[in-house]
Amino acid sequence: MKYIDVYNDIKRKIEDKVYHPWTTLQGEEFLCEMYGISRTTIRKAISKLRQEGYIHSRQGSGIFVNPPEFYEEKNLKTLSERMEKKQNIENNILKFKIIKAGKKLADLFNIAIESELYYYKRLRSIEDEPKVLEETYMPKYLFKDFSEEKAKSSVLKYIEKDCKHVISHDVKNITAINITKELSDLLQIKEGIATLQIEHKVYLIKSVLAQYTKEIQVKNNIKFVSVR
Numbered sequence: 001m002k003y004i005d006v007y008n009d010i011k012r013k014i015e016d017k018v019y020h021p022w023t024t025l026q027g028e029e030f031l032c033e034m035y036g037i038s039r040t041t042i043r044k045a046i047s048k049l050r051q052e053g054y055i056h057s058r059q060g061s062g063i064f065v066n067p068p069e070f071y072e073e074k075n076l077k078t079l080s081e082r083m084e085k086k087q088n089i090e091n092n093i094l095k096f097k098i099i100k101a102g103k104k105l106a107d108l109f110n111i112a113i114e115s116e117l118y119y120y121k122r123l124r125s126i127e128d129e130p131k132v133l134e135e136t137y138m139p140k141y142l143f144k145d146f147s148e149e150k151a152k153s154s155v156l157k158y159i160e161k162d163c164k165h166v167i168s169h170d171v172k173n174i175t176a177i178n179i180t181k182e183l184s185d186l187l188q189i190k191e192g193i194a195t196l197q198i199e200h201k202v203y204l205i206k207s208v209l210a211q212y213t214k215e216i217q218v219k220n221n222i223k224f225v226s227v228r
Helices: 002-015 028-035 039-051 068-075 079-083 103-109 155-162 181-187
Strands: 055-058 062-065 089-100 116-126 129-139 167-178 194-204 208-217
Touching: 002 028, 002 039, 028 039, 039 055, 103 129, 103 208, 129 181, 155 167, 155 208
Parallel strands: none
Antiparallel strands: 055 062, 089 116, 116 129, 129 208, 167 194, 194 208
């Protein structure tokens, strides 16, 4: 899907500050010529960028690049997406194994019961301070060479760069949970308080589910930002 490639390229340039916050993005005509695509295709890419908080439009003024707090909070990005360019993340793998899918996971991934899945649980810390606990499932048929060692770094980079898969979208479900004794010990926060659990379903193109993660954050608030 060509618009996904364009979307990913512009998104990367925004995140890498090639396009600086509050500056104007080039117009549709320029972008069409730059990427060699139709106006319909560029509009689909622009629409997706707008929905995810990377840009906003002002009638008669153009398309403007948003600062990081707009898209980071709007999309509830993973810890690595938010921090890997700024601070060192340490991933401590607590569990890593290959499991057989029961009915629930088989239905979720649209695979046969007893199909093999990678399962890992990792604690993610910044400067020795725990930030996120993740439990993740990935179908083995999509990632035949995945390993515990690869789970110690950015798994989304592994999916996109090593495996050459194109990530289409990430569906998130946010709930509040109470911190149990186990979570309190791992995340070094007070037992019984509320925090966020975010379920991520990462899809490839054609709606193929590549990754299902339950992420529990130390941070327990969401900031919403809007522009006119």
